[in-house]
Amino acid sequence: MSDQIVLRHVTKKFTxxxxxxxxxxxxxxxxxEEGECFSFLGPSGCGKSTTLRMIAGFEDLTEGxxxxxxxLVSSRKKNLYVLPEDRGLGMVFQAFAVWPxxxxxxxxxxPLRIQKVNKTDINRRVAEALHHTSLTGLENTxxxxxSGGQQQRIAxxxxxxxxxxxxxxxxxxxxxxxxxxxxxRFEIKALQRKFNFTIIFVTHDQSEAMxxxxxxxxxxxxxxxxxxxxxxxxxxxCNRFVHNFLGESTFINxxxxxxxxxxxxxxxxxxxxxLPPQASREMVVATRxxxxxxxxxxxxxxxxxxxxxxxxxxxxxxxxxxxxQLLKVQTPHRIAFSEGEKxxxxxxxxxxxxxxxxxxxxERARRQLV
Amino acid sequence: xxxxxxxxxxxxxxxxxKRLNMDKVMTAVCFVLLLIIVVIPIVMIIxxxxxxxxxxxxxxxxxxxxxxxxxxxxxxxxxIALGATVxxxxxxxxxxxxxxxxxxxxxxxxxxxxxIPYMFPxxxxxxxxxxxxxxxxxxxxxxxxxxxxxxxxxxxxNSVWGIIFVEVSYYFPFVFMQVVSALERMxxxxxxxxxxxxxxxxxxIWKITLPLVKPAISAGALLILTxxxxxxxxxxxxxxxxxxxxxxxxxxxxxxxxxxxxxxxRQGAALSVMLVVVVSLALILQNRILSAGSYDIIKGKSMRxxxxxxxxxxxxxxxxxxxxxxxxxxxxxxxxxxISFLKAYGLPLEFKNFTLDQYRTVFASNGTIxxxxxxxxxxxxAGIICMxxxxxxxxxxxKIRPKGKGALEVISMLPYAIPGTVLSIGVILxxxxxxxxxxxxxxxxxxxxxxxxxxxxFSMKTSSAALLQVHSSLEEAARVCxxxxxxxxxxxxxxxxxxxxVSGFFLIFLPAMREVTTSILLYGPYTxxxxxQIYSLRDAGMIPQAAALATVAIGIIILLNTLVTRLTRxxxxx
Numbered sequence: 001m002s003d004q005i006v007l008r009h010v011t012k013k014f015t016x017x018x019x020x021x022x023x024x025x026x027x028x029x030x031x032x033e034e035g036e037c038f039s040f041l042g043p044s045g046c047g048k049s050t051t052l053r054m055i056a057g058f059e060d061l062t063e064g065x066x067x068x069x070x071x072l073v074s075s076r077k078k079n080l081y082v083l084p085e086d087r088g089l090g091m092v093f094q095a096f097a098v099w100p101x102x103x104x105x106x107x108x109x110x111p112l113r114i115q116k117v118n119k120t121d122i123n124r125r126v127a128e129a130l131h132h133t134s135l136t137g138l139e140n141t142x143x144x145x146x147s148g149g150q151q152q153r154i155a156x157x158x159x160x161x162x163x164x165x166x167x168x169x170x171x172x173x174x175x176x177x178x179x180x181x182x183x184x185r186f187e188i189k190a191l192q193r194k195f196n197f198t199i200i201f202v203t204h205d206q207s208e209a210m211x212x213x214x215x216x217x218x219x220x221x222x223x224x225x226x227x228x229x230x231x232x233x234x235x236x237x238c239n240r241f242v243h244n245f246l247g248e249s250t251f252i253n254x255x256x257x258x259x260x261x262x263x264x265x266x267x268x269x270x271x272x273x274x275l276p277p278q279a280s281r282e283m284v285v286a287t288r289x290x291x292x293x294x295x296x297x298x299x300x301x302x303x304x305x306x307x308x309x310x311x312x313x314x315x316x317x318x319x320x321x322x323x324x325q326l327l328k329v330q331t332p333h334r335i336a337f338s339e340g341e342k343x344x345x346x347x348x349x350x351x352x353x354x355x356x357x358x359x360x361x362x363e364r365a366r367r368q369l370v
Numbered sequence: 371x372x373x374x375x376x377x378x379x380x381x382x383x384x385x386x387x388k389r390l391n392m393d394k395v396m397t398a399v400c401f402v403l404l405l406i407i408v409v410i411p412i413v414m415i416i417x418x419x420x421x422x423x424x425x426x427x428x429x430x431x432x433x434x435x436x437x438x439x440x441x442x443x444x445x446x447x448x449x450i451a452l453g454a455t456v457x458x459x460x461x462x463x464x465x466x467x468x469x470x471x472x473x474x475x476x477x478x479x480x481x482x483x484x485x486i487p488y489m490f491p492x493x494x495x496x497x498x499x500x501x502x503x504x505x506x507x508x509x510x511x512x513x514x515x516x517x518x519x520x521x522x523x524x525x526x527x528n529s530v531w532g533i534i535f536v537e538v539s540y541y542f543p544f545v546f547m548q549v550v551s552a553l554e555r556m557x558x559x560x561x562x563x564x565x566x567x568x569x570x571x572x573x574x575i576w577k578i579t580l581p582l583v584k585p586a587i588s589a590g591a592l593l594i595l596t597x598x599x600x601x602x603x604x605x606x607x608x609x610x611x612x613x614x615x616x617x618x619x620x621x622x623x624x625x626x627x628x629x630x631x632x633x634x635x636r637q638g639a640a641l642s643v644m645l646v647v648v649v650s651l652a653l654i655l656q657n658r659i660l661s662a663g664s665y666d667i668i669k670g671k672s673m674r675x676x677x678x679x680x681x682x683x684x685x686x687x688x689x690x691x692x693x694x695x696x697x698x699x700x701x702x703x704x705x706x707x708x709i710s711f712l713k714a715y716g717l718p719l720e721f722k723n724f725t726l727d728q729y730r731t732v733f734a735s736n737g738t739i740x741x742x743x744x745x746x747x748x749x750x751x752a753g754i755i756c757m758x759x760x761x762x763x764x765x766x767x768x769k770i771r772p773k774g775k776g777a778l779e780v781i782s783m784l785p786y787a788i789p790g791t792v793l794s795i796g797v798i799l800x801x802x803x804x805x806x807x808x809x810x811x812x813x814x815x816x817x818x819x820x821x822x823x824x825x826x827x828f829s830m831k832t833s834s835a836a837l838l839q840v841h842s843s844l845e846e847a848a849r850v851c852x853x854x855x856x857x858x859x860x861x862x863x864x865x866x867x868x869x870x871x872v873s874g875f876f877l878i879f880l881p882a883m884r885e886v887t888t889s890i891l892l893y894g895p896y897t898x899x900x901x902x903q904i905y906s907l908r909d910a911g912m913i914p915q916a917a918a919l920a921t922v923a924i925g926i927i928i929l930l931n932t933l934v935t936r937l938t939r940x941x942x943x944x
């Protein structure tokens with residue numbers, strides 16, 4: 001396997017009227033391997049779309065360089081910038097971007113017509129692309145008469161018809177309804193196996209990214225937080241943000257005194273946990289609500305009671321006071337407690353992070369205004 | 371939407387059972403008023419073109435239609451309209467693309483400036499161009515002739531091409547504004563996906579961008595075409611004296627030469643039928659060539675489109691855009707102002723020949739003051755009446771939806787497609803004593819009636835659009851709270867569409883203030899409008915005086931426009 005997409009020190013600065021300079025993408029370094037499905041995941045304004053647009057060639061970069069299939073396409077140092085049409089990419093956009101004035105056939109044939117492919121080849125290759133996207137028979141239909149799912153298939157067919165090595169998907173499923181989203185996810189993976197292209201998939205939907213990716217990059221406020229496989233990202237998130245962003249999280253702020261972790265607001269009872277090697281005075285304990293053991297009173301764990309019980313469709317949720325905070329616990333329905341009942345909570349292998357970063361929250365709020 | 375309408379219809383039925391239905395009264399009032407204002411004048415034209423004293427008489431019609439001069443006029447009308455449409459469209463699209471898609475600097479300012487020709491009265495522009503490039507006495511012509519040592523004048527604006535040039539420079543904003551807004555609303559990924567597909571910038575423009583804004587181009591082109599076909603001012607000023615007629619100026623000539631006799635008016639009616647046929651043919655033709663599909667091109671997250679780097683062409687194109695603006699806005703304006711200071715037309719433009727006398731004369735003359743008063747009076751009155759009447763019709767069509775609402779809609783929109791000159795003939799035929807002895811001829815009221823017919827569709831359109839935004843559940847909520855039908859109308863619907871009504875008023879008031887096409891056929895000795903007064907002064911050879919009054923008129927127009935922008939800036943309608 002060789003690296004097919006390489007980003008080195010890629011940085012993008014914007015100057016906005018209201019906020020001044022914003023570093024949208026701050027020193028991104030990553031390698032995507034051939035045939036890999038790689039996701040960019042993060043909240044809006046994290047820099048994922050800007051990065052994709054720099055790879056596509058719609059944005060120039062402020063610093064760094066980008067390499068596609070072993071060829072340098074953007075480089076600030078060498079003052080090199082290859083136009084989007086010369087990068088040989090396939091791309092699918094969130095709003096489909098199928099041309100309403102062309103029928104399905106013409107939409108898909110467009111890239112080939114630009115390449116001046118001969119007529120018989122166009123017919124053959126368009127038919128093939130339509131076949132793989134289940135659009136056969138709709139050649140003469142106009143996109144306006146088709147459903148959102150079908151329009152997105154046209155966009156896919158148009159992207160695969162030139163047989164590109166790299167496929168950029170910019171939130172391609174966000175405009176579809178949930179059921180259809182799942183089907184399309186499978187179809188995209190099936191197409192990838194068939195044509196063996198590398199995918200970069202941009203999304204803000206964590207479950208979608210988890211389901212489709214070999215590896216993913218989680219970013220926030222223009223910085224890469226972590227790059228890893230979905231499993232590792234879920235099980236070993238490197239910071240509180242990644243923990244919170246992937247799956248459900250629940251946090252307890254703790255103070256470390258005498259080698260013990262006291263939840264904030266609780267003077268006398270410590271959490272029965274082994275501290276990490278380098279514990280600072282204030283920390284955050286993070287865990288998943290469904291990985292907390294909830295047992296009867298006086299068993300192993302922190303002694304408390306049930307503050308509130310919420311019946312969710314597939315599980316029961318309890319809010320349990322831990323010091324001055326409420327811990328979220330989710331259990332199967334068979335583990336039933338009533339409100340006010342005494343209980344013990346036991347955290348299984350929680351993650352430890354430094355205490356809340358107020359500065360980061362402020363910066364996040366500022367960026368949301370852009 | 372349908373369900374809610376169903377509910378309101380039922381609600382209306384319940385109302386109807388209880389008492390005299392207000393909806394029915396409003397519907398009836400609409401029909402009667404539209405009959406008087408729109409239908410009667412149109413019927414009178416057709417009737418008088420083909421009938422004389424109650425008997426079918428095709429003689430006049432055939433003579434007029436086969437008359438060589440009239441055929442020439444028709445041919446000129448077509449040439450000018452098609453030329454202005456093609457050139458105006460090309461120019462409008464080009465500048466729209468430049469401002470909407472390229473990285474040309476000072477966009478905001480340029481956009482504002484490109485809208486100026488739209489509010490500048492074209493016939494004043496024609497006057498200015500005539501002063502500069504008249505084939506016999508144009509100032510710049512004379513200058514160039516001396517400079518280049520020519521025997522003849524280098525440029526003759528008093529030609530078909532001259533008329534086309536002046537019309538293009540004031541009509542291209544129709545296309546420009548439509549296309550700029552379409553480009554702004556267009557999803558940029560439609561163009562980006564073509565780049566990814568391998569298309570060059572140039573290919574994207576021709577294969578994706580232009581086809582997608584075709585509906586907007588087509589709508590703008592149609593506006594230029596119909597406006598030019600019906601236009602009186604420019605061909606009257608540039609062509610009339612040289613014997614270059616168009617149908618509207620020919621109609622004016624026929625009636626003017628006959629001294630307002632009934633025979634002349636009948637000839638005018640015959641020509642009007644001819645003009646209406648030409649307009650209809652043009653509409654059909656336009657429909658064939660540019661069958662306007664409407665695409666849904668507004669989608670997805672709003673992202674700023676990637677601006678095309680003009681690189682080396684940036685400065686030359688900026689210079690071109692600025693020169694265009696200077697040429698069509700500044701130069702004519704300066705020329706009119708300069709001439710207005712001249713002691714007599716034809717004197718060299720030197721400081722010793724300048725005087726303020728023209729302004730003194732203009733303001734001392736009763737005619738001028740009356741003209742300004744008349745214009746203000748009819749424009750404001752027509753604006754107010756149309757504002758209410760248009761809203762009434764819009765309400766009936768959109769919310770009450772009686773039987774025959776289609777007919778109501780068509781009737782109120784009809785004058786939009788009928789040239790102002792034709793409408794004037796109809797109004798003369800209808801209201802000079804032939805119906806119920808009502809004779810408004812030579813009074814200000816006949817101009818008012820014509821304005822009502824001509825501008826009603828403007829206010830109806832804006833009110834219609836606003837009413838469509840007022841969901842019927844809003845009125846229903848008021849009913850649930852205990853308001854009666856009348857109260858919910860008065861307290862909920864009307865306040866919500868008030869901003870649209872106000873802008874409807876200005877949409878009528880502003881063009882009416884600078885209007886000349888309709889009133890030129892209707893004015894009497896004491897009922898000249900501002901436009902007519904300028905036209906007559908110029909016609910009588912008092913060109914510096916006409917220029918002085920034109921300067922005053924332009925001042926008034928600029929003042930009113932600034933006022934309107936100020937007033938409507940923070941009004942956000944529904």
